[in-house]
Amino acid sequence: MNVMIVLIPIALFMAAVGLAAFFWSLRSGQYEDLEGAAHRVLIPDDDDVPS
Amino acid sequence: MALALSEPGCPSGLAPAQERETQRADPAAFVRRDASGHDTLELMVQGAKCAGCIRKIESGLLALPGVTDARLNLSTSRLCVAWSPGALPPSAIIDALTRMGYGAAAFDPAAAIRRVDEEGRKLLRYLAVAGFAAMNIMMFSVPVWSGDGEMGEGTRTLLHWISALIAIPAALYAAQPFFRSAWKALRARRANMDVPISLAVFLTLGISIAETLQQGEHAYFDGITMLLFFLLIGRYLDHRLREQARTAARDLLALQSVTASRIEPDGRVVAIGAGEIGAGDRLILAAGDRAPVDGVVVEGVSDLDRSMLTGETIPQAVRVGDPIHAGVINLSQRLIVRATARAQDSSVAELARLIEAGEQGRARFVRLAEKAAALYVPVVHSLALATFLGWMFGPSLLRIAGFDFADVGLRVALMNAVAVLIITCPCALGLAVPAVQVVATGRLFKRGVLVKSGDALERLAQVDVAVFDKTGTLTLGKPRLVSTVDPAVLQAAASLARVSRHPLSRALVEAAGPGAAVKDARERPGEGIEAGRMRLGRRSFAAPACDDAADGAAELWFSNGEAPPVRFAFVDTLRVDAKPAVAALRARGIAVELISGDRPIAVEAAAREAGIEHWSGGASPSDKTARLAALRAEGKKPLMIGDGLNDAAALAAAYASASPGTALEASQAASDIVLQGANLMPLVEAIDVAKMARARALENLRFSALYNVVAAPLAAAGFLTPLIAALAMSGSSLVVTLNALRLQLRWSRT
Numbered sequence: 001m002n003v004m005i006v007l008i009p010i011a012l013f014m015a016a017v018g019l020a021a022f023f024w025s026l027r028s029g030q031y032e033d034l035e036g037a038a039h040r041v042l043i044p045d046d047d048d049v050p051s
Numbered sequence: 052m053a054l055a056l057s058e059p060g061c062p063s064g065l066a067p068a069q070e071r072e073t074q075r076a077d078p079a080a081f082v083r084r085d086a087s088g089h090d091t092l093e094l095m096v097q098g099a100k101c102a103g104c105i106r107k108i109e110s111g112l113l114a115l116p117g118v119t120d121a122r123l124n125l126s127t128s129r130l131c132v133a134w135s136p137g138a139l140p141p142s143a144i145i146d147a148l149t150r151m152g153y154g155a156a157a158f159d160p161a162a163a164i165r166r167v168d169e170e171g172r173k174l175l176r177y178l179a180v181a182g183f184a185a186m187n188i189m190m191f192s193v194p195v196w197s198g199d200g201e202m203g204e205g206t207r208t209l210l211h212w213i214s215a216l217i218a219i220p221a222a223l224y225a226a227q228p229f230f231r232s233a234w235k236a237l238r239a240r241r242a243n244m245d246v247p248i249s250l251a252v253f254l255t256l257g258i259s260i261a262e263t264l265q266q267g268e269h270a271y272f273d274g275i276t277m278l279l280f281f282l283l284i285g286r287y288l289d290h291r292l293r294e295q296a297r298t299a300a301r302d303l304l305a306l307q308s309v310t311a312s313r314i315e316p317d318g319r320v321v322a323i324g325a326g327e328i329g330a331g332d333r334l335i336l337a338a339g340d341r342a343p344v345d346g347v348v349v350e351g352v353s354d355l356d357r358s359m360l361t362g363e364t365i366p367q368a369v370r371v372g373d374p375i376h377a378g379v380i381n382l383s384q385r386l387i388v389r390a391t392a393r394a395q396d397s398s399v400a401e402l403a404r405l406i407e408a409g410e411q412g413r414a415r416f417v418r419l420a421e422k423a424a425a426l427y428v429p430v431v432h433s434l435a436l437a438t439f440l441g442w443m444f445g446p447s448l449l450r451i452a453g454f455d456f457a458d459v460g461l462r463v464a465l466m467n468a469v470a471v472l473i474i475t476c477p478c479a480l481g482l483a484v485p486a487v488q489v490v491a492t493g494r495l496f497k498r499g500v501l502v503k504s505g506d507a508l509e510r511l512a513q514v515d516v517a518v519f520d521k522t523g524t525l526t527l528g529k530p531r532l533v534s535t536v537d538p539a540v541l542q543a544a545a546s547l548a549r550v551s552r553h554p555l556s557r558a559l560v561e562a563a564g565p566g567a568a569v570k571d572a573r574e575r576p577g578e579g580i581e582a583g584r585m586r587l588g589r590r591s592f593a594a595p596a597c598d599d600a601a602d603g604a605a606e607l608w609f610s611n612g613e614a615p616p617v618r619f620a621f622v623d624t625l626r627v628d629a630k631p632a633v634a635a636l637r638a639r640g641i642a643v644e645l646i647s648g649d650r651p652i653a654v655e656a657a658a659r660e661a662g663i664e665h666w667s668g669g670a671s672p673s674d675k676t677a678r679l680a681a682l683r684a685e686g687k688k689p690l691m692i693g694d695g696l697n698d699a700a701a702l703a704a705a706y707a708s709a710s711p712g713t714a715l716e717a718s719q720a721a722s723d724i725v726l727q728g729a730n731l732m733p734l735v736e737a738i739d740v741a742k743m744a745r746a747r748a749l750e751n752l753r754f755s756a757l758y759n760v761v762a763a764p765l766a767a768a769g770f771l772t773p774l775i776a777a778l779a780m781s782g783s784s785l786v787v788t789l790n791a792l793r794l795q796l797r798w799s800r801t
Contacts, residue, residue, distance in 0.1 A: 004206075008213060012187060019183045026175055036125030039102035 059152025062103030078141040078157035080310045080322045089119055089133040092141055096130045097154030099123060104153075111151050115139060127298070130155070168294050171287070177225040178283040184221030185276040188214045189777075192273040196774045204266055211263040211270045218272035219256060225279045226252045228286060244424040244481065247431050248282065251275070251472040258469050261462070269466070271473060274776045278476050281784045285481035288489045292505055295496075311335075311343050314387070328390050336375075336386040338552050346375045350387035352576040354553060356380040358522045360696050361648045365605050366553065368577025378696055378715055382552050383576050418506045419745075420484040423752050431475045431763075438767040439468035463769070470766040473776055475759050479783040483751035486791035491744035494795060499727040500737045507723030509748075510707040511741035513688050517636050518679065518701075520693035521647035521657050524711060525629050527729070530554055530605055530621035532562040540617050544609040547572055547580045547587040555607050556580070556587075558621055584612040594618075604652065622656050623649075629661045632731035639738065641690075646670050646678055648697050675701035692734065694718055709734055740794075747794050751787045758783045 025031070078092060085091045099108060105123050108130065112121035117138020123130045132144055141157070148155040191210040195202065226249065233245035252275060259270040311328055312320050312335040320335060325343035328334065333349065336342060354366040357379050366382055369375065375388055442464035446456040485505070492502040502508055519525045545563030548556035550572040572582040579588010586593040586609070593608035594616030610616040626632075633643050644665040647654045651668030658666035670678070675693075679701050682689040691698070691705035694714035702708040702721040710718045712727040719725050726733050762779055765771060 004209075011190060012217075015183055015187050019179060022179050023176065026172060026179075031175075033124040033126045036105060036123065039105060039125060042102040043106045 059150070061098060061100045061152075062107060063101040065100035078145060080324045081157045082141050084136070085133065088136070090136050090141075091131060091133045092144060093158040094130045094132065094144070094148070094155050095158060096123065096128050096148065097156075099125065099128060099153060107151060108148065108153065111147060112144065115143065115147055118144075129158075171290055171294055174228065174283065174287045174290055177228060178280070178287055180221050181225035181276055181280040181283050184217050184225070185273065185280045188217055188273045188276055192773065192777070207268070208263060208266045211259075211272070214270065214272040215260060215263055218259075218276050222252055222256060222275050222279060225276075225283065229279075229282070242428045242432075244420075244428065247428060247472060248278075248476060251278070251469070251476050254465075254469045255473055258465055262466075265462075269773055271469070271773050271776065274473050274773055274780070277777060277780060278473065278478060281478040281780065282476075282481050284784075285478075285485050288482075289485040289505070292485065292489050292492060295492075312337075328393060330390055330392055332390045334388050334390060336381045336388050338381055338383055338385060341380050342375050342377055342388065344377050344390045345392045346388040346390045348373050348375060348386055349389045351384055353384040353386050354382040354576055356382055356554065358528055358695065363522075363649055366555075370577075382554065383574060418484070419509055419748055419752065420480070423480060423483075423755075427480065431472070431759075434475070434763055434767065435468045435471045438471050439464050441767070442467050442769070467767065467769045467771075470769075470771040470776070471763055474762045474766040474771060474779060476780070478780050479755040479758060479787045480752070482784055482787050482791075483755055484748045486788050487744050487748045487751065487794060490791050490794045491740050495724075495733075495737055495740055498733055498736060500733045501725040501727065502737070503723055503725070507707065508741045508744050510688075510723065511690070511738055512745035514641060514690035514707050514738065516642045516644065516682055516687045516689040518644045518646055518675075518682070518689050518691050518705070519663070520675075520691075520695065520698045520701075521645060521649055521654055522623060523694040523713065524692055524698075525645065525661055525731075526623040526625050526657055529624050530558040531624040532558055532619055533604075533622050534618065534620045536617055536619065540609065540611075542566060543585065543611060544587050544607070544617070544619065547582055547585055547609075548607075550574060551580055555605060555619075555621055559607060559619060579607075586610045604656075623653060625657060625660055626729060626731050628730050628732045632735055633661050633663055635732070635735040636738075639735070641738075644678075646675055648672075648695075672697045672700050676704045679704045690738075709737070743794055747791055751790055754786060754790070755783065 030037070078094075082090050082092050096108065099105070105125060108123050109121045112118050112132055115134075117134045118132060119135060120133040121130065130148075134144075145155045145157065191214045195207055195210055198207075229245040229248045229252070232243065233249040236243040236246060255271045255275045259272050259275075262268075262270050310322050310324055311332075313323050313328070314320055314333040314335060328344050334343075334346065338353070348369055348371050350371065352368070352370050354368050355375065356366055357363055357376075360376055360378050369386070374391075375386075377392075442459055443461065446458050449456045488505040488508055491508055492505075495502055522528045541559075541563050545560050545566055546569040548559040548563075549566070549568035551557075551574050569582045569585070572580050574580050575588070575592070577589075578592040579586060581587075587607060590597060590599065590606070590608050593610045597608065597616055597618070604620040604622060606621065607619045608616050609619065636643050642665070643663050645654060645658045645661070645663045646667050647657075648670055649668055654666050654668030658664075667674075667678075675691075675698065679689050679691060683704075683706065688706040691702050691708045692710065693699075693702055693708075694710050695718065696715055698710075699715075699718045699721050702710065702718055707724075708722045709724045709726060710722040712719075712725055714722070714725070724734075724737055726737075758779070765775075
C-alpha cells in the first residue's frame with residue numbers, strides 16, 4: 001500500500017495538468033469558432049511543397 | 052479545385068452565389084484603427100459554408116494590395132480585415148467579396164460590439180473545476196466502495212481525507228453561481244432552485260468532514276462534486292442558448308444599420324454612422340436610401356415609401372418643407388433633409404413606450420422550469436426536515452407508544468436528511484428543459500429561424516391564433532401588374548417606366564421584360580414620367596379626362612397622344628409559400644387572421660389569395676394592439692407576425708411573435724423569433740419544433756418527478772449509500788439528455 005504515497009500525487013498532478021491545459025485553451029480563444037476550426041483542417045498550407 | 056475557386060460562390064455548392072446587393076451603408080464610416088496602427092473593418096459575410104470558402108475569401112483578400120490580415124469566423128459568419136491605412140478604400144473589400152460571389156455588409160461596431168462572453172467563460176471554468184474534482188474523487192471512491200470489508204479503516208480514512216482536500220475548495224469555487232443566485236433570491240424573500248442546491252453543498256461538505264473526522268464509512272465528497280458538475284452543464288447550456296440568440300439578433304440588426312451623408316458647413320460630404328447625426332445636420336438622401344432620422348425636406352421633390360411605418364403600399368409625394376420620418380425609403384429623386392432629431396429620439400423611439408407596455412404583459416409568463424421549481428423547493432425542504440425530525444425523535448415517540456426502539460442519534464438523523472437533499476437535488480430537473488431547448492434552437496437556427504429566448508419556444512408551442520400583417524409579411528411589399536393590356540402598349544409604357552425607381556414603374560418594367568428606355572424622358576416627382584406626347588403616371592397627370600376606376604387598387608395611367616388612355620392596376624405580391632403556410636397553420640388547428648394598415652380593398656385581395664377568411668384593413672397600430680388584447684381577453688394565445696413599425700406594439704402585446712429578417716429594428720426587437728429568408732414555411736416548422744420540444748421537456752420533467760418519488764423515500768428511510776447516490780444522479784441526468792437528443796433524431800427522419 002505504500003506505493004499509493006507516490007501514485008496518488010502523480011495521478012493528481014496529471015489531472016491538474018489537464019485542467020491547466022483546458023484553462024489555457026479557453027483563454028487563448030480556441031472555442032470561438034468551432035465550426036471554422038473543423039473546416040480549416042482541410043485547407044492545404046500554401047508553403048507545403050508536394051514532393 | 053482550381054476551377055471551382057474561380058467560380059463565384061461556395062466551391063462546394065453548399066450555398067448559391069450571392070447576388071450583388073445594393074449596400075446602402077458606406078463602410079468608410081465603420082473603419083476602426085487598431086492598436087498596431089492598421090485600419091480594421093468587420094463584415095458580415097453571406098454564403099460562406101465550407102473550408103473552400105474560408106480559403107477563397109482569406110486568400111482572395113490577402114491578395115489585395117495593403118491587406119495584412121483577413122480572418123473569417125465560420126460559426127458567426129464574421130470576417131475581420133486589417134490593412135495599412137490608406138492602402139485601399141474600404142469599399143474595395145466589399146467589391147472583392149462580391150466578385151467572389153459572397154454577400155458582404157459592413158458592421159457598425161457600435162451596434163455589434165464584440166463583447167467577449169465573460170459569463171460563459173466563467174461558467175466553463177466552474178464546469179471544468181467541478182468535472183476535474185468529480186473525476187479525481189471518483190478515483191478514490193471506487194476503491195473505497197469495491198474494497199468494502201477488505202480495506203483497512205486507516206486507508207479508507209486517508210482516501211476520504213484526500214477526497215476532502217480536493218472537494219472542499221473545488222465545491223466552494225464551482226458552486227459560486229448557485230450561491231450567488233440563492234443569496235439574491237433569499238434577500239428578495241423568495242426561494243428558487245438554487246436554495247436547496249446551496250444548502251445541500253454546505254450540509255454535505257459539513258457532514259462528510261464530520262464523518263471523515265470520526266473515521267466513518269460514508270463520505271459524500273464524490274456526490275457533491277458530481278452534482279455540481281451536472282448542474283453546471285445545465286447552467287452552461289442555458290447560458291449559451293441565450294448568448295447565441297442575443298448575438299445573432301444583434302448581428303442581424305447591425306446589418307441594417309444605415310450610414311448617412313452629411314453636408315459639412317464647408318460643403319464637403321462625409322459618411323457618418325446614423326448614431327452620429329445631430330439635430331440640424333443637413334443630410335443627403337439619395338434615391339433608394341432609408342431615412343435614418345426624422346427631418347424636414349429642404350431641397351428636392353420625391354416620393355416616399357412609407358410601408359414600413361404604416362403598411363400603406365402607395366408612395367407618398369413630398370416637397371420642400373414636408374416632414375420625413377425615420378424608416379421611410381426615398382424612391383425617386385435625391386433629397387436634402389435637415390435632421391430634426393437624433394436617431395435615438397426619432398419617431399421610432401416613440402414606439403418603444405408602446406412596446407414596453409406590451410412586454411410587461413409578457414414578463415408575467417412563467418417558464419416551465421420555474422413552475423417545476425416552485426413545486427419542488429417546498430416539497431424537498433419539508434421532506435428533508437421530516438426525515439431529520441423522524442430519525443431524531445421517532446424512536447422516542449415509538450418508545451412512548453410502547454415499542455422497543457433505541458435512539459439513533461444526531462449523526463444518523465443528519466446523514467439521512469442530507470441524503471434526501473443530495474438525491475433529490477435537481478440534476479435532471481436542471482438539465483430537463485435547457486437540454487431540449489438547445490437541441491431545438493440549434494436545429495431551427497440552421498434552417499434560418501432565429502429563436503431569441505428559451506421561453507419563446509415554450510410560448511410558440513401553445514399559440515392557437517396567428518395574426519398576420521400584410522405588407523412585407525404575408526406579401527413581399529412589391530406590387531405586381533394584374534391588368535391585361537396590349538403588348539405594344541405595355542412596351543411603350545415600359546420604355547417610359549425604365550427611367551424611374553418608383554415601385555409601380557419597376558413592376559411595370561418587370562412585366563414588360565427587357566427593352567430600351569426612351570431617351571428624353573423626364574420624371575416629375577409625385578406625378579409621373581413624360582416623353583414627347585407620352586405620359587405615364589397618376590390619373591390626374593396622364594389621363595385627367597378619365598373616371599376613377601374606384602376599385603382602390605394601386606394604378607398607373609398611360610396616354611399616348613390622341614389614343615385612349617390605358618390603366619394599369621397592380622396588387623401586392625404574396626410570398627411564394629404564403630398560401631401553403633396559411634393552410635399548414637390551419638391544419639394544425641391554428642386560426643389565421645389578417646390585419647393591416649393598408650386600404651381595405653388591397654387587404655381583401657391579399658386575404659382571398661392567401662385563403663384567409665378573417666381580415667381587416669385600415670388598421671392603426673393601436674387597432675392592431677386592441678385586436679390582440681381582445682384575443683387574449685377571450686383566453687386565446689395569439690401569435691403576431693409583422694415587420695413594420697406599425698406592428699411593433701402589436702408584436703410586443705401578443706402571446707408570441709415573429710418577424711421576417713427584413714423587418715425594422717424595433718419590430719425584430721419585439722419579436723420572439725426572426726425568420727431569415729423570403730419564405731413563411733419556416734414559421735410552421737418552428738411551431739412544430741416548439742411543440743415537439745415542449746413534449747420532450749414535459750417528459751423530462753415527469754421523469755425527474757418519478758425519479759424523485761422513488762429515490763426520496765429510499766433516502767429518507769436510510770438506504771442510501773454514496774455509491775447509490777452517484778449512480779442515481781448520473782443515470783437520471785443521462786436519461787434526460789438522451790431524451791432531449793431524441794428531438795434531433797425524430798426531426799432528421801422527417
